[in-house]
Amino acid sequence: MFSMPASGIENQISRIEENMKHKGRFGDYGGFYVPEVLIPVLEELEEAFYRFYQDEQFVADLARLYKDYAGRPSPLYYAGRFSEHVGCKVYLKREDLLHGGAHKVNNTLGQGLLAKYMGKTKIIAETGAGQHGLATAMIGALFGMDTKIFMGVTDIERQSVNVHKMKLCGAEVIGVEGGSGTLKDAINDALRYWTANVTDTFYLFGSACGPHPYPTIVKHFQTPIGKEARRQSLDIIGRLPDMVVACVGGGSNAIGIFSGFVDDKDVRIVGVEAGGRSVSSGLHAATLVAGKVGILHGAKAYLLQDEEGQVHDTESVSAGLDYPSVGPEHCLLKDTGRAEYVAAEDEEVLDAFSLLCRCEGILPALESSHALAWLLRQKGKLDPEQVVIVNLSGRGDKDVGIVEEHRPMNVDDK
Numbered sequence: 001m002f003s004m005p006a007s008g009i010e011n012q013i014s015r016i017e018e019n020m021k022h023k024g025r026f027g028d029y030g031g032f033y034v035p036e037v038l039i040p041v042l043e044e045l046e047e048a049f050y051r052f053y054q055d056e057q058f059v060a061d062l063a064r065l066y067k068d069y070a071g072r073p074s075p076l077y078y079a080g081r082f083s084e085h086v087g088c089k090v091y092l093k094r095e096d097l098l099h100g101g102a103h104k105v106n107n108t109l110g111q112g113l114l115a116k117y118m119g120k121t122k123i124i125a126e127t128g129a130g131q132h133g134l135a136t137a138m139i140g141a142l143f144g145m146d147t148k149i150f151m152g153v154t155d156i157e158r159q160s161v162n163v164h165k166m167k168l169c170g171a172e173v174i175g176v177e178g179g180s181g182t183l184k185d186a187i188n189d190a191l192r193y194w195t196a197n198v199t200d201t202f203y204l205f206g207s208a209c210g211p212h213p214y215p216t217i218v219k220h221f222q223t224p225i226g227k228e229a230r231r232q233s234l235d236i237i238g239r240l241p242d243m244v245v246a247c248v249g250g251g252s253n254a255i256g257i258f259s260g261f262v263d264d265k266d267v268r269i270v271g272v273e274a275g276g277r278s279v280s281s282g283l284h285a286a287t288l289v290a291g292k293v294g295i296l297h298g299a300k301a302y303l304l305q306d307e308e309g310q311v312h313d314t315e316s317v318s319a320g321l322d323y324p325s326v327g328p329e330h331c332l333l334k335d336t337g338r339a340e341y342v343a344a345e346d347e348e349v350l351d352a353f354s355l356l357c358r359c360e361g362i363l364p365a366l367e368s369s370h371a372l373a374w375l376l377r378q379k380g381k382l383d384p385e386q387v388v389i390v391n392l393s394g395r396g397d398k399d400v401g402i403v404e405e406h407r408p409m410n411v412d413d414k
């Protein structure tokens, strides 16, 4: 119902484009390709966002929550021992230290507060790895709102600890059976539920993708990462970094940190996608690296699809990057060449995970480990004086079981 193949949609595109003018457009990407019933709801959301995001009270409330609830600002940490392995100066933006263990809380606090200001009493959300579900369940408890989390059954199995944590926070977890039981299917069901429950329900979307206004809203609530990192870089290092690297799933942590540096033309910007292989065809699953332009979940973007325009399922070692589309702004940054997009493979990701554990005592999320893995591959190509900031989007506690599955370790292992 909400996902359409790229071919045969031209009429529909031009019709809706006329209605929606240039709302939520990043170049030709993004937009508003949704069923009629969702249009007034998304417009209500857009209006509310523009009314409140600069409102003095809203800004003050959110600043307090970022500081006292989430633990912002997150540190910019010089990873000295890891730097020796890469051959340049590596700083980690420690989003892993935030409450909940990832950058996701920045967005859920922002949208949760918006929901409250809008007078909504119920929240729904989709989740893949469970990180966004958990971050939503947390703020559902915080704001006293009835919370439902849609999660694919495959992901529920892969991330049972996060499911348990969501339930502890009082959320209801709804298992989604359709498709491959992953993030794409959870989003379809959440959107379907929303269309039937729009009056009291706020859909708290998890990444900087989907229909307008979500890419704009989610980016806004993730911009503290980039603002802080830029200021910290000037304070701690005395200059801007030469390069900023972040992993890309839907694109929220990446657009958050990139936003701080996009106007600094000398800063190289790199997004790292999951190169885990697709089950059906053996093609690489990296959306920006290997995708073609199409429409999924209400937005035009690079999409993984086959010759017939069927959307591919992705398969990566980390469920958090397991999404066959990507945020529209990243598509534009790719086309204009302002940012580069590359892929990291599962094996090198697991190597990078282990290395950061062993030389820094920091367990990175497998998602974040993609950024570390690509950087490690640049060894020998980088000037030792180069400064690189890697956005450490989350901590790896949730992934210990998956790592153990792929790299069984006995306790005497040296």
Ligand SMILES: *Cc1c(COP(=O)(O)O)cnc(C)c1O
Pocket (backbone or CB within 6 Å): 102, 103, 104, 129, 131, 132, 206, 207, 208, 247, 248, 249, 250, 251, 252, 253, 254, 320, 321, 365, 367, 368, 393, 394, 395
């Ligand atoms: C969800 C998640 C991601 C991927 O989502 P983006 O929207 O691309 O940031 C990356 N890292 C961690 C730790 C996550 O939980």
